Amino acid sequence: MYLALAPDTIARWQFGMTTVYHYLFVPLTISLVAITAGLETAYVRTGRTKYFHATKFWGKLFLINIALGVVTGLVQEFQFGMNWSAYSRFVGDVFGAPLAMEALLAFFFESTFIGLWIFGWDKLPKKIHCACIWMVSIGTILSTYFILAANSFMQNPVGFSLDKAAGKAHLTDIGAVLFQKLNLVVVAHTLTAAFLTGAAFVMGISAMHLWRAARLQRRGRPTDLKQVAAMRTSLRLGLVLAVVFGLGTAISGDKLGEVMFEQQPMKMAAAEALWDKEAPAPFSAFSVPDVAHQRNSVDVQVPGLLSFLAHKDFHSAVPGINDTAKAEAAAYGGSPAEYIPNVPMTYWGFRAMILFGMTSFTLGAAGLWLTRRKFWVAPEHRTGSFDVPRLMLTRNRELGAVGAGLAWRAGILTMAFPVIANSFGWIFTAMGRQPWAVTGLLRTVDAVSPNVSLTEQLITLIGFSLLYIALAVVELKLLVKYAGAGPVTTERPPLRDIKLGGASTLEGSPRDADKPLAFAY
Amino acid sequence: MHLHDLWFFVIALLWVGYFFLEGFDFGVGILTRVLARGETERRVLLNTIGPVWDGNEVWLVTAAGATFAAFPDWYATLFSGFYLPMFVILLCLILRGVAFEYRHKRDGERWKRNWEAIVFVTSLVLAFLWGVLFAAMVHGLPIGADHEYHGGPAELVQPYALLGGVTTTVLFTFHGAVFASLKTMGSIRHRARHLAQKAGVLTVLLLLAFLTWTQVDTGNVRSLVAEAVAVLAVLVSLGFNFGAREGRAFVASGLSVVASTAMLFLALFPQVMPSSLNAAWSLTAANAAAGSYTLGIITWVAGFATPLVLLYQGWTYWVFRKRIGVQHIPVTAHAPSAPAGVRRPPAWR
Numbered sequence: 001m002y003l004a005l006a007p008d009t010i011a012r013w014q015f016g017m018t019t020v021y022h023y024l025f026v027p028l029t030i031s032l033v034a035i036t037a038g039l040e041t042a043y044v045r046t047g048r049t050k051y052f053h054a055t056k057f058w059g060k061l062f063l064i065n066i067a068l069g070v071v072t073g074l075v076q077e078f079q080f081g082m083n084w085s086a087y088s089r090f091v092g093d094v095f096g097a098p099l100a101m102e103a104l105l106a107f108f109f110e111s112t113f114i115g116l117w118i119f120g121w122d123k124l125p126k127k128i129h130c131a132c133i134w135m136v137s138i139g140t141i142l143s144t145y146f147i148l149a150a151n152s153f154m155q156n157p158v159g160f161s162l163d164k165a166a167g168k169a170h171l172t173d174i175g176a177v178l179f180q181k182l183n184l185v186v187v188a189h190t191l192t193a194a195f196l197t198g199a200a201f202v203m204g205i206s207a208m209h210l211w212r213a214a215r216l217q218r219r220g221r222p223t224d225l226k227q228v229a230a231m232r233t234s235l236r237l238g239l240v241l242a243v244v245f246g247l248g249t250a251i252s253g254d255k256l257g258e259v260m261f262e263q264q265p266m267k268m269a270a271a272e273a274l275w276d277k278e279a280p281a282p283f284s285a286f287s288v289p290d291v292a293h294q295r296n297s298v299d300v301q302v303p304g305l306l307s308f309l310a311h312k313d314f315h316s317a318v319p320g321i322n323d324t325a326k327a328e329a330a331a332y333g334g335s336p337a338e339y340i341p342n343v344p345m346t347y348w349g350f351r352a353m354i355l356f357g358m359t360s361f362t363l364g365a366a367g368l369w370l371t372r373r374k375f376w377v378a379p380e381h382r383t384g385s386f387d388v389p390r391l392m393l394t395r396n397r398e399l400g401a402v403g404a405g406l407a408w409r410a411g412i413l414t415m416a417f418p419v420i421a422n423s424f425g426w427i428f429t430a431m432g433r434q435p436w437a438v439t440g441l442l443r444t445v446d447a448v449s450p451n452v453s454l455t456e457q458l459i460t461l462i463g464f465s466l467l468y469i470a471l472a473v474v475e476l477k478l479l480v481k482y483a484g485a486g487p488v489t490t491e492r493p494p495l496r497d498i499k500l501g502g503a504s505t506l507e508g509s510p511r512d513a514d515k516p517l518a519f520a521y
Numbered sequence: 522m523h524l525h526d527l528w529f530f531v532i533a534l535l536w537v538g539y540f541f542l543e544g545f546d547f548g549v550g551i552l553t554r555v556l557a558r559g560e561t562e563r564r565v566l567l568n569t570i571g572p573v574w575d576g577n578e579v580w581l582v583t584a585a586g587a588t589f590a591a592f593p594d595w596y597a598t599l600f601s602g603f604y605l606p607m608f609v610i611l612l613c614l615i616l617r618g619v620a621f622e623y624r625h626k627r628d629g630e631r632w633k634r635n636w637e638a639i640v641f642v643t644s645l646v647l648a649f650l651w652g653v654l655f656a657a658m659v660h661g662l663p664i665g666a667d668h669e670y671h672g673g674p675a676e677l678v679q680p681y682a683l684l685g686g687v688t689t690t691v692l693f694t695f696h697g698a699v700f701a702s703l704k705t706m707g708s709i710r711h712r713a714r715h716l717a718q719k720a721g722v723l724t725v726l727l728l729l730a731f732l733t734w735t736q737v738d739t740g741n742v743r744s745l746v747a748e749a750v751a752v753l754a755v756l757v758s759l760g761f762n763f764g765a766r767e768g769r770a771f772v773a774s775g776l777s778v779v780a781s782t783a784m785l786f787l788a789l790f791p792q793v794m795p796s797s798l799n800a801a802w803s804l805t806a807a808n809a810a811a812g813s814y815t816l817g818i819i820t821w822v823a824g825f826a827t828p829l830v831l832l833y834q835g836w837t838y839w840v841f842r843k844r845i846g847v848q849h850i851p852v853t854a855h856a857p858s859a860p861a862g863v864r865r866p867p868a869w870r
Contacts, residue, residue, distance in 0.1 A: 063622060064622070064623075064626070067618060067619050067621075067622035067623065068619065070575070070618060071614060071615040071618040071619060072615070074582065074611060074614055074615065075611055075615070077582060077585055077586065077589075078585065078600060078607055078611055080589065080596075080600075081585075081589070081596050081597055081599065081600025081601060081607075082600045082601055082604055082607055082608070083601075085597035085598070085600065085601035085669075086597075088589065088593055088596055088597040088600075089593055089594055089597045089668075091593075092589055092590065092592075092593020092594075092596060092597065092811060093590075093593055093811040093812050093815050094815070095589070096586065096587075096588075096589035096590030096591070096593060096596070096811065096815070097590045097815050097818055097819060099586045099589055099590060100583070100586040100587045100589065100590035100591070100819050100822070100823075101819070101822050102586065103579065103582045103583035103585075103586040103587070104583055104586075104587075104822055104823060104826040104827070104830070105822065105826050107579050107582055107583070108576070108579050108583070108826070108830045108833075108834070109833075111575040111576045111578065111579045112575075112576035112579070112830075112833055112834050112837055113833075114575055115571070115572035115573055115574075115575050115576055115837060116572065116837055116840060118571075118572065119571055119572040119841060120572075120840065123840050123841065124840065168593075170811075170812040170814065170815070171811075171812060171814050171815045171818070172814060174814075174818050449597075449601040449604075450669060451601060451602070451669045451670055451671065452601055452604050456604050456605060456674075459605065459608070460604070460605075460608045463608060463612065467612060467615065467616075471615075471619060474619075474623065478623065478626050478627070481626075481627070482626070514846075514848045514849070515849070516848070516849050516850065516851040516852075517568065517845070517849050517850070517851060518851075520564060520568050520571070520625070520849070520850055520851055521564060521567045521568050521571045521621060521624060521625050
């Protein structure tokens with residue numbers, strides 16, 4: 001049993017666990033900060049309090065998230081050196097450059113302006129305060145870009161030369177690393193998926209509040225109209241974003257598939273459980289891969305579709321797992337079996353990603369249809385901006401009690417779907433490139449730290465797991481608490497705009513000097 | 522001058538920036554237990570660093586990232602060599618960051634006290650561990666011909682490294698106390714100044730002992746100058762502190778952090794991780810460096826980004842330049858509560 005625990009197994013588990021965990025917070029952070037920035041812009045431009053309440057509300061949820069996103073990102077940066085020192089020595093020259101750029105150009109931005117935004121409500125003029133959150137948003141997006149450039153290099157190494165004697169890859173063309181086709185598409189796919197995640201989150205929480213308001217109203221209990229107004233705007237925003245970015249995710253995903261068929265045929269063949277070359281190649285809708293016999297024991301297929309996904313025609317040949325493995329074995333030595341990734345994991349990871357991602361898009365579109373406020377609906381049936389939207393199907397008619405209940409429930413459930421899709425997406429993309437850490441250059445088994453003992457690795461794996469579980473519980477409790485409470489509508493926006501450098505000094509009136517801070521830890 | 526020598530100093534600069542900035546926020550974290558009387562005063566202290574600690578911590582992220590890019594071998598040996606200490610550092614950084622953000626998110630007495638305890642303990646451990654790691658790195662470690670670290674975590678438990686840890690802890694506490702007296706008002710300000718006075722005396726003694734040991738161990742003329750500056754700066758800071766010139770005292774205490782960090786790097790140069798087994802196996806700025814192309818690229822990026830970073834981080838400090846006192850701490854917590862009269866049914870029903 002002890003022998004089965006090779007150092008690279010523990011290091012892989014640690015990498016997988018910490019990465020998927022880190023990535024639970026990242027997409028939500030990227031999108032929530034942009035949504036908050038958009039809402040604050042709406043507030044600054046119109047001065048309407050519903051936007052102010054919505055800004056504060058989503059901003060708070062964003063802050064709860066980013067706290068964990070940032071600190072778990074530290075683990076990501078450190079573990080390359082801790083667990084994968086052979087990898088770091090080998091590609092540090094190439095991989096480190098985008099990482100350093102991320103820190104210098106993006107992360108400084110993000111972290112500095114977050115402080116200004118959190119504590120700056122009564123210290124900065126409205127417009128500058130709003131600009132601060134946009135800076136944070138730009139920071140997160142730049143961050144995504146550089147990190148994905150580093151990751152894309154691992155998937156498809158470019159812009160380097162190999163120094164065999166020193167056992168190092170040397171960077172020769174930074175432009176190739178930053179702007180390779182794969183990276184551009186991956187960035188588009190990751191960002192659209194991140195916004196889909198945020199959209200579903202906003203949509204789910206707003207739906208929860210509106211549903212609650214609808215039930216309170218039905219029982220004749222008082223409802224907080226300002227809260228309804230803020231949540232109503234948020235719901236529509238979430239629905240629109242879900243549709244727009246759902247489509248974006250699908251389009252970029254399709255493009256990404258095409259690029260990967262070209263650059264990483266093994267990953268896509270495994271994603272489709274396509275064992276042997278076929279022309280035209282069918283798309284597998286459901287299969288049970290039988291790895292031992294290198295075939296599928298059950299397979300439901302759509303003929304020709306895979307050829308279309310890969311080459312945009314219905315009859316081109318797509319190479320299978322066995323052909324690709326043979327080609328790789330011929331190029332790098334060893335037996336073909338060594339080059340086959342975990343097929344069931346890749347196959348189902350790929351499908352789970354698509355299924356959960358597209359479900360959120362569909363539900364977003366359905367919600368947009370259901371909550372629409374058409375001009376041709378009779379005036380008495382239209383809902384004002386302080387009303388709970390009725391779930392209408394056609395003119396003058398509401399969805400029945402059962403149907404409405406189901407629709408609100410579906411809206412709330414959608415929150416989780418893109419998060420699941422993201423996790424499976426990364427599991428798919430990282431497992432699909434095995435046995436390589438850097439495709440064609442460095443195997444994962446050769447990438448681990450040679451001098452770190454199994455005991456040490458187990459200590460950190462268990463340590464991080466326990467800490468992460470504990471933090472997940474805390475974070476979830478806080479999220480449920482704050483999301484459940486809804487926008488604090490008793491909070492009033494600052495009455496007068498602050499002059500930069502004026503109110504912040506001690507020279508103001510004595511009463512101003514002793515005024516409590518608008519925000520304090 | 523070779524690019525890799527330049528980058529040695531850039532990395533040194535990043536660590537200097539990190540210790541200068543996060544040094545005082547570690548210090549303030551430690552002071553929450555030493556100085557503050559009651560919850561409101563603890564909150565005053567936490568809020569003096571509230572808007573800036575996140576930006577301060579990025580200096581570490583950047584130092585690590587830049588080391589990865591400019592000296593992949595240094596990065597690999599350092600992080601895998603100090604595996605368990607790095608793990609403890611990560612745990613502390615995670616808990617500390619979360620503690621700041623989550624402490625005020627719930628009203629319970631126990632909840633708040635636990636996070637406050639975490640801020641104190643993690644600040645203390647981090648201040649200590651960074652000192653230990655840097656001292657151990659300068660002193661030399663069992664590094665083999667393969668550039669790998671061939672020792673256990675026990676290697677760090679040596680008098681010199683432990684002295685380094687104690688020194689940074691006290692130095693950062695002093696730096697933090699001076700910062701607290703600069704940023705607060707009322708009685709806590711005066712107590713911070715008195716505490717800085719005592720901590721400063723201890724800092725002079727420890728710095729003198731630790732830096733002189735370093736000087737004897739691996740020093741040169743430049744590091745001797747840095748040592749003199751570091752010790753003098755503490756004395757100057759003490760003088761200003763005594764005269765209640767808090768701004769100047771902070772500049773001087775910062776200078777002592779800068780000079781002592783610089784001293785360690787000057788004593789190290791041109792090596793980055795000396796080997797205690799065989800001097801020929803040491804990692805040096807030359808043999809641990811990335812290719813000149815990579816160094817050139819990141820030189821451009823750093824040349825462009827660094828002034829920008831200094832500018833907007835400096836602006837943050839200017840925006841939040843006001844002193845904070847107990848009267849500025851809002852009584853109501855930010856935790857939401859349902860308005861009276863509205864009873865909410867749970868969402869899942």
